[in-house]
Amino acid sequence: MLLFTPGPTPVPEFVRVAMSEPTIHHRTPEFEEIFATTRMLLKEVIQMPEVLLLASSGSGAMEACVTSLCQKKLLSINSGKFGERFGKIAKAFGIPNVEIKNEWDTPASVESVLEVLKQNPEIDAFCIQACESAGGLRHSYEEIAKAVKNHNPKIMVIVDSITAMGVEKLDVSCVDALIGGSQKAFMLPPGLSIIGLSQCAIEKIEERNVGFYFNLKTELKNQVKNTTAWTAPTTIIIGLCAFLQKAKEIGWDKIYQQTKARSLACNEAMQSIGLKIYPTKPALSITCVYDEESDTLRKILKNKFNVNIAGGQDNLKGKIFRINHMGLIDISEISWVVNAIELSLQELGRCEFKGTANQVFLKHYFKLIK
Ligand SMILES: *Cc1c(COP(=O)(O)O)cnc(C)c1O
Secondary structure (H helix, E strand, C coil), X not given: CEECCCCCCCCCHHHHHHXXXXXXXXXXXXXXXXXXXXXXXXXXXXXXXXXXXXXXXXXXXXXXXXXXXXXXEEEEEECCHHHHHHHHXXXXXXXXXXXXXXXXCCCCCHHHHXXXXXXXXXXXXXXXXXXXXXXXXXXXXXXXXXXXXXXXXXXXXXXXXXXXXXXXXXXXXXXXXXEEECCCCCCCCCCCEEEEECHHHHHHHHHHCCCCCCCHHHHHHHHCCCCCCCCXXXXXXXXXXHHHHHHHHHCHHHHHHHHHHXXXXXXXXXXXXCCEECCCCECCCEEEEECCCHHHHHHHHHHHHCEECECCCHHHCCCEEEEECCCCCCHHXXXXXXXXXXXXXXXXXCCCCXXXXXXXXXXXXXXXXX
16 A cells, blocks of 8 residues: 555655664663764754754644743644644643634735734744645745744744655744654654754743753753653654665755655646645645545545545545655655546546546656756
């Protein structure tokens, strides 16, 4: 079965092999060396002065960032399930929260953010997704982060880039916390989250000292010494180290270029067989198609053609399907996925199979990659 969901992504063989070694203890020079290498390689990818690894799924890092960096009032962008989560975290911790809510196909605008900031001078932290995975939407987080910092440089900018880190080169010039997760573009099992930190965020974390398990001050103190506050998820970190080494060998620029080409070519292919791309501004990590028959189509894809793609949640349940582009993906696999979607449409009696989707995909892919 080809796993093409936007998280979890498949774990490549070289990563599985690296993780199959006998368990080592986390308080050893041997593990500290692996941890140091992993931290260094991650800092190269995200281009931020500090990085922390937590034993949690991505939401744990979201929680840690909100509680550590927001004291008074949070502004969050809700254009989907994951944006909504920031608001829910604030509520769970009794942090006042203003939310800018949009349809799941609509990115946040600079104007709307500035308007709320002007009306709420007590806002001291801002949360947004780089890619809102619920509808495959790309927010212009760079532009918005810049406007937020121009308005008030003290506002902490938290960017959930769980489906953007390792997908494209991210501009972190106005970002204080950049969140990543293991099970997306880094192709690892779920259970490890990543937080890139700016100098301002480091200072804020040291000054505030909040929480227990997700106390970033405690983590910072340990992780700069290449160890962790609690038992480290050693196996996933060993896998991450192997993945980052391989990615460096291939070259991140090349990986970004290939991801982009797969994504844009896939969007073209879907449109060539009459399908509609859902978000008004698509993210590179996911192709999201709006289709009323998406659940039946996904069933055919799975049962007849061995392809597993994701559907929609909440109000988009049964209305969209989502194809993953994150990670190292063999062109023959995505090519088959695109082909199988056209075959499934024929099964539904909606078109005659001509191989159009695959032809358009390959034509665009190789035009972009040459
Ligand atoms: C996957 C994902 C998360 C993390 O969800 P977990 O289930 O906690 O790993 C957060 N934000 C976005 C945008 C995601 O795609």
